[in-house]
Amino acid sequence: MTVPSLVVITPMRRRHLRAVLRIETRSQPRGWSLGLFLGELARPEGRSYLVAKVAGQVVGFAGMLFIGDEGHLATISVDPDWRGNGVAARLTAVLCRKAIEGGATALTLEVRAGNTAAQALYRRFGFAPAGVRRAYYKDSGEDALVMWAYDVDGPDYAARLRAIEAPLAASTELDGLTVAGCELDHGAASGIGGRP
Numbered sequence: 001m002t003v004p005s006l007v008v009i010t011p012m013r014r015r016h017l018r019a020v021l022r023i024e025t026r027s028q029p030r031g032w033s034l035g036l037f038l039g040e041l042a043r044p045e046g047r048s049y050l051v052a053k054v055a056g057q058v059v060g061f062a063g064m065l066f067i068g069d070e071g072h073l074a075t076i077s078v079d080p081d082w083r084g085n086g087v088a089a090r091l092t093a094v095l096c097r098k099a100i101e102g103g104a105t106a107l108t109l110e111v112r113a114g115n116t117a118a119q120a121l122y123r124r125f126g127f128a129p130a131g132v133r134r135a136y137y138k139d140s141g142e143d144a145l146v147m148w149a150y151d152v153d154g155p156d157y158a159a160r161l162r163a164i165e166a167p168l169a170a171s172t173e174l175d176g177l178t179v180a181g182c183e184l185d186h187g188a189a190s191g192i193g194g195r196p
């Protein structure tokens with residue numbers, strides 16, 4: 001798929017779930033069910049679920065849980081046709097910003113040991129492997145790598161996020177979201193497209 005001129009990041013709503021589930025079933029062997037997504041959307045406190053849209057079409061989604069001073073990246077998937085365009089980077093940046101805004105000092109996640117694409121994404125966001133949960137995934141028996149990013153409230157992490165956001169800012173718009181410090185909201189003002 002061609003490089004998007006504008007990616008809109010907006011809170012996930014029930015009306016997005018048909019597209020979200022289509023992406024989920026194309027992305028994960030045993031992904032989340034409709035009931036699971038509905039349950040999460042019914043309890044908005046302590047969590048944030050977002051979708052990314054291109055020309056009105058949902059092309060990706062992600063969600064994070066906020067527990068104490070930790071943010072837990074619970075899910076992220078991008079439509080296979082739209083991968084490699086910075087969609088996941090935009091979603092992750094906004095979720096990291098929201099976690100930090102809410103007082104998080106550390107971020108964590110589990111990822112399949114063989115999922116090198118996702119691990120590369122997470123490394124860009126400062127996550128490092130911290131342990132393994134053996135046979136964590138029931139469908140395949142695959143191990144989970146547990147990854148953490150620490151001191152996300154500090155200046156070094158702020159600089160990391162800015163470096164990720166800067167090349168994406170002109171082609172990103174936040175809709176229905178205000179996120180402290182996030183530099184990903186210039187698309188609407190400038191109308192500039194181009195390579196993210």
Ligand SMILES: CC(C)(COP(=O)(O)OP(=O)(O)OC[C@H]1O[C@@H](n2cnc3c(N)ncnc32)[C@H](O)[C@@H]1OP(=O)(O)O)[C@@H](O)C(=O)NCCC(=O)NCCS
Nearest residue numbers: 027076077078083084085086087088089111117118120121
């Ligand atoms: C992992 C996933 C979400 C990445 O989405 P994406 O929109 O293609 O990722 P982005 O274009 O934003 O890439 C951001 C960074 O991630 C890394 N990355 C993403 N895909 C990669 C790949 N296939 N190989 C290596 N690195 C990759 C790169 O560092 C990339 O930065 P760069 O383009 O500047 O090098 C997507 O491949 C996906 O949906 N996979 C299936 C679902 C999944 O595995 N979810 C994670 C569960 S833990």
